[in-house]
Amino acid sequence: MTTRILIAGFGGQGILFAGKFLANKGLLEGRQLSWLPSYGPEMRGGTANCSVVLSDDPVGSPIVDRPDVLIVMNLPSLDKYETAVVPGGAVFVDSALIERPVGRADVTAYYIPATRLAQQNGVPGLANMIMIGKVLRECGFTSFEGVEEALHSVVSAKHADLFDVNLKALRLGYEFE
Numbered sequence: 001m002t003t004r005i006l007i008a009g010f011g012g013q014g015i016l017f018a019g020k021f022l023a024n025k026g027l028l029e030g031r032q033l034s035w036l037p038s039y040g041p042e043m044r045g046g047t048a049n050c051s052v053v054l055s056d057d058p059v060g061s062p063i064v065d066r067p068d069v070l071i072v073m074n075l076p077s078l079d080k081y082e083t084a085v086v087p088g089g090a091v092f093v094d095s096a097l098i099e100r101p102v103g104r105a106d107v108t109a110y111y112i113p114a115t116r117l118a119q120q121n122g123v124p125g126l127a128n129m130i131m132i133g134k135v136l137r138e139c140g141f142t143s144f145e146g147v148e149e150a151l152h153s154v155v156s157a158k159h160a161d162l163f164d165v166n167l168k169a170l171r172l173g174y175e176f177e
Contacts (some may be wrong), residue, residue: 002055003141004064007128008081009073009094011039011048014128017154018071019050021132025142025150026054034062049077054141069139071131073097073114090139092131110138117172126169133173144174 005022009015016037023035032055039048051064070085071092072078078091078098085091087106095111102109112134114127123130136144147170155163 001141002053002057002059003069003139004067005052005054005069005071005135006049006064006067006081006084007052007071007073008047008049008077009128010076013048013073014126015039015048015073016050018128018132019052021129021150021154022052022054022142024153025146026052028146028150028153029142031055031142032057032059034059036062036064047076049081069135069141071135073127073131075100078102090135092135092138094127094131096127108138110134112173112176114173117176118169121168121172123165123169123172126165129166129169130173130176133170134176135173136170137174137176144170 007015007019019035023033026033034053036051051062053059066084066086068086068089070081073094075098085107090108091102092110094114096113096115112131114130117130118124118127151163151166
């Protein structure tokens with residue numbers, strides 16, 4: 001089984017961190033993987049996207065041009081990548097920042113007001129992890145089990161105080177109906 005994931009938004013939304021978390025989750029499960037971050041020259045506030053491939057077989061290319069799963073955190077990302085999703089794929093939309101619906105009938109769309117949920121639940125800036133929690137629940141390419149270990153692998157000792165809030169954000173997304 002191979003799952004190609006594209007996470008996109010603007011710099012400062014934790015796009016690359018979310019991808020790194022998924023890659024580490026796959027690594028801890030013994031999966032083959034690639035993690036390819038990309039961001040504009042502006043970094044914070046500029047465009048950012050991250051390609052993650054999780055597979056049972058060796059990964060031939062780290063480039064995700066036809067994602068099975070698309071996670072978008074802003075409207076320009078939805079506009080740019082919506083048509084690239086494979087038929088039958090899934091699109092996860094931060095509906096607190098993106099008002100328009102997904103325009104395709106051949107994909108499953110999930111609307112999560114992640115930015116608003118993050119603010120309301122005391123985890124501002126962690127809409128990315130709320131989105132990842134929802135993806136874990138809906139997609140089945142990896143389980144929620146083991147998220148703490150994966151989170152420990154990406155939250156540095158210098159920022160250990162951020163572990164609990166990231167875990168809370170993951171749980172908020174996983175439990176969002």
